[in-house]
Amino acid sequence: MTYQCEAKRAGEVEFRCYFQLAMMIIGGKWKPKVLFHLAQNGVVRFGALRRGIVGITEKMLIQSLKELGKDGLVNRKVYREVPPKVEYSLTELGQSFIPILNAMFDWGKSYASYLIARQNNQCEYRAGKVYENIDDLVKVDDAEFTVGS
């Protein structure tokens, strides 16, 4: 992995290293979740995004979509209707981030396997392994607990 931490500029954006640039554009608490939801659902209206991303406030969703739009990752299409209809979707650039979102999803699956192995004191668990029946192991029918965002 090449690592460079000098001050850099590309276009109008200043950054130190490519990892930090990526974090500026797609990092933080909400932007990855917005991208993941759009990757899952294609073209989505504001209200559906709001309902689909657990815990996000209207303010944070507006700000995330504004930044992702300005940075070229999200399309915003406005239909001149009453009431106005606004749809969001990933641009080609936004779609180029989908493999990383998928890798994070897969990593979450292996992390769930780790949690189950840790609970059961299964010392032979190796990092990165995903139990074949992971969905059965983690599924909760009696969903009485609350899940934080």
Place this chain on the structure above:
Amino acid sequence: MTYQCEAKRAGEVEFRCYFQLAMMIIGGKWKPKVLFHLAQNGVVRFGALRRGIVGITEKMLIQSLKELGKDGLVNRKVYREVPPKVEYSLTELGQSFIPILNAMFDWGKSYASYLIARQNNQCEYRAGKVYENIDDLVKVDDAEFTVGS
């Protein structure tokens, strides 16, 4: 990409989908940067981490290391010396996240290419492309500007 958004539990951790689980464990503003720094540098002392991660406060670094330690991604080794020496490194589980950190670094590189293409109105730029001479294109010798964290 399979998507499940039911309430789930693995070990003592509650979550909705594997992507959200991954975001809980490695998401946010600082944890990816701490993991990236440890991936780059191997075994690192607290002070070196603090200096290496631009913009992080002592409080945020302590909190990030505490969470990453509790969640099994970071080792903390204390040497009984005066003054005490504490070293941090990635566990095997933490190392399983390195491919995603590398993919984010590479994505940042392609994003820098996009920024340069956008500035130059190079309409033929395709998402995901990295200019071969990207380091020359973005390098700034006169590093007088400030770079945000």
